[in-house]
Amino acid sequence: MRTIFLLDGELLTGNSDYFTFNSRSYRYGDGFFETLKYHQGRIQHSFLHSERIHKSLVLLQMPTPQIEFGQLESRIQKAIQNEGWSCARIRISYIREGKGSYWIEDENTRVLVEIKELPNSENQYALNEDGLTLGNYKELSKNSNFTSTLKTTSSMLYVLAAKYAKQQNWDEAIIFNDNERICEGISSNIFFVMGDFIVTPPIGEYCVDGIMRKIVLELAREYGYNVVERPISEIETQGCTEVFLTNTIKGIQWVGNYNGRELKSDISRVLVSKLSPRETLF
Numbered sequence: 367m368r369t370i371f372l373l374d375g376e377l378l379t380g381n382s383d384y385f386t387f388n389s390r391s392y393r394y395g396d397g398f399f400e401t402l403k404y405h406q407g408r409i410q411h412s413f414l415h416s417e418r419i420h421k422s423l424v425l426l427q428m429p430t431p432q433i434e435f436g437q438l439e440s441r442i443q444k445a446i447q448n449e450g451w452s453c454a455r456i457r458i459s460y461i462r463e464g465k466g467s468y469w470i471e472d473e474n475t476r477v478l479v480e481i482k483e484l485p486n487s488e489n490q491y492a493l494n495e496d497g498l499t500l501g502n503y504k505e506l507s508k509n510s511n512f513t514s515t516l517k518t519t520s521s522m523l524y525v526l527a528a529k530y531a532k533q534q535n536w537d538e539a540i541i542f543n544d545n546e547r548i549c550e551g552i553s554s555n556i557f558f559v560m561g562d563f564i565v566t567p568p569i570g571e572y573c574v575d576g577i578m579r580k581i582v583l584e585l586a587r588e589y590g591y592n593v594v595e596r597p598i599s600e601i602e603t604q605g606c607t608e609v610f611l612t613n614t615i616k617g618i619q620w621v622g623n624y625n626g627r628e629l630k631s632d633i634s635r636v637l638v639s640k641l642s643p644r645e646t647l648f
Contacts, residue, residue, distance in 0.1 A: 370449065372479040375433040375441045390462055390470075395520035397461040398422045401614050404446050404454040404481075405489050411614070412439055414577045419460070421575075422516045423475070428462050431475045442479060453484040455615055459519065488615070493638045497622015497631060498537040500551075500609060502600065503527040510544040514572035527552050538611060538621070543572050548598040551611050554619070555579040558598065559608035559633050568595040578612040585640055591633070610634035617641055 371378040390396040400419055403410050416435040423430065438458070446454050457480045464473035506523050508514050523541065531539040531552065540556065543549040550556055550573040557566045564586055567573050586593045603609075608630045609621035618638045620631040 397519045399459045402456040453489040491617030500624040501536045503539040554611035554613040558606040
């Protein structure tokens, strides 16, 4: 499927190879990215995404881009509509550029957008028919500092965790923090059903501050579930009856097998049925 690119809001034509060996993204991974989903004629949850972008710019001390998010959103939607796509995955990369190396002068923030069409089957959130296989990744842990809650372009931990999961024939893997507690999945936040409670690590455990995580937390509470954000040890998970993962593109995915244990999909099935009609409110 075709991919279209925008640089600082302008559509790139022909060769869209923007990055060079002098780019700070190439040299230092100096930036962050945001993943969004377009369907039902618009970008979903754009306000929450814009909030997280602003937070990332502030925490990483990056200059405000010349193009505002609202203007960028309009140009992205126009580019998708011109292609006639009904569903698309959008990655917006915010990259610090300027003179120098670690010490930087005349810095500015460039905004690169990559838009890829998604199949029509992705147009609505639907629960995966086959449960995912999940295991634990412990060769590296996630650093306990504020950058760990952001989606930075320095993603080596996730790359190595994904390679390890593939070697083990898993669909996903749990990443742990420096305190040996559960943090998140490779590309998702994670929820456990333990007794009468839905439990997920708080942001203070240094998981990514996920957009779909926020949506599901609010949705579950609104529909009467007992939801708790607290640290989770590995030994506690032996008593869980259900595990599900959340991210912007897939919505909710249930885990069928975790460390050899078969799990249910009862609550994740209910939540995803509420998610699709609810999502347009954000």
